Amino acid sequence: MEPMIKVENLPKKYGEFVAVDDVSFVAQPGRVTGFLGPNGAGKTTTMRMMVGLTAPDRGSVTIGGHDYHDIPNPGRHIGVLLDASAQHAGRTGREVLSLGASVMGLPSSRVDEMLALVSLDDREANRRVRNFSLGMRQRLGIAHALLGDPEVLILDEPANGLDPAGIRWMRGLLKGYADRGGAVLLSSHLLHEVEQIADEMIVIGQGRIVARGDRETLLAGRVGSSSQVNSLDNELLHAKLEASGLGVEPAGPARSVKGSTEAVGRVAADNGSSSPSSAPWARASRTCSSN
Ligand SMILES: Nc1ncnc2c1ncn2[C@@H]1O[C@H](COP(=O)(O)OP(=O)(O)OP(=O)(O)O)[C@@H](O)[C@H]1O
Numbered sequence: 152m153e154p155m156i157k158v159e160n161l162p163k164k165y166g167e168f169v170a171v172d173d174v175s176f177v178a179q180p181g182r183v184t185g186f187l188g189p190n191g192a193g194k195t196t197t198m199r200m201m202v203g204l205t206a207p208d209r210g211s212v213t214i215g216g217h218d219y220h221d222i223p224n225p226g227r228h229i230g231v232l233l234d235a236s237a238q239h240a241g242r243t244g245r246e247v248l249s250l251g252a253s254v255m256g257l258p259s260s261r262v263d264e265m266l267a268l269v270s271l272d273d274r275e276a277n278r279r280v281r282n283f284s285l286g287m288r289q290r291l292g293i294a295h296a297l298l299g300d301p302e303v304l305i306l307d308e309p310a311n312g313l314d315p316a317g318i319r320w321m322r323g324l325l326k327g328y329a330d331r332g333g334a335v336l337l338s339s340h341l342l343h344e345v346e347q348i349a350d351e352m353i354v355i356g357q358g359r360i361v362a363r364g365d366r367e368t369l370l371a372g373r374v375g376s377s378s379q380v381n382s383l384d385n386e387l388l389h390a391k392l393e394a395s396g397l398g399v400e401p402a403g404p405a406r407s408v409k410g411s412t413e414a415v416g417r418v419a420a421d422n423g424s425s426s427p428s429s430a431p432w433a434r435a436s437r438t439c440s441s442n
């Protein structure tokens with residue numbers, strides 16, 4: 152299948168600082184693709200380059216086979232939410248959507264549909280954006296991105312500020328959207344958020360793609376992911392993991408283990424259970440890396 156979004160060799164330097172280093176990836180129609188990485192990894196910069204807000208140093212991005220700048224009435228094809236707080240603070244939520252609808256040539260009934268979709272009631276929609284809570288801003292931003300009934304959604308940290316019910320709601324919304332054939336690219340700095348929503352994952356760190364694949368493969372640790380493990384007795388844990396055939400290396404005071412947290416957990420449980428006094432297993436957190 153032809154990818155809906157194709158990013159090829161996209162670097163961005165600010166002076167000597169490499170914000171994004173030659174990033175390439177695709178996002179397919181009918182899939183939610185998570186773009187995961189810690190703060191400062193380059194997610195927003197990449198997304199801004201995708202929609203022509205930041206000029207890349209070279210490389211290319213096509214969406215549905217076209218450069219963003221060549222798409223007439225882009226809001227009808229690509230829904231974008233980059234910074235939910237960037238809306239004009241003095242406008243009401245309804246005004247923000249009405250303006251968007253008029254720019255895109257949509258009937259005003261679409262505004263009401265979108266407000267209902269994101270559960271902003273009349274009273275809330277008539278408040279000025281400066282008085283919106285963060286979660287309300289995100290909802291408004293999602294409504295704005297969906298306004299033109301686009302085939303592609305590019306959402307930067309859309310779950311920020313949403314409560315657990317809001318995150319569940321958004322997951323259902325995006326899944327439904329992808330099931331109808333839409334392509335979603337959504338960024339987050341939280342693995343647990345992305346793994347709940349995304350079918351595919353692209354992991355970025357320090358401006359480079361460090362892992363990619365479908366969710367199951369990535370989470371099963373088959374593409375070279377490692378787990379950061381910490382316990383009350385790392386020496387003992389180290390020995391047990393090594394004895395069970397998992398590669399272990401010191402990572403500061405913790406250990407980096409070639410394997411999934413599940414595999415580490417099994418070793419820990421098996422060994423910890425034999426002697427309660429040597430049950431030091433405290434915490435295993437998961438990171439993905441290319442090595
Ligand atoms: N206009 C700019 N000038 C200089 N450096 C910048 C600029 N924009 C971004 N950067 C730097 O580029 C790097 C990537 O930033 P970016 O905003 O893309 O990260 P991010 O992955 O979106 O992070 P976060 O999770 O915090 O949103 C950061 O180190 C940032 O300081």
Ligand SMILES: [Mg+2]
Pocket residue numbers: 194195196307
């Ligand atoms: Mg960002």
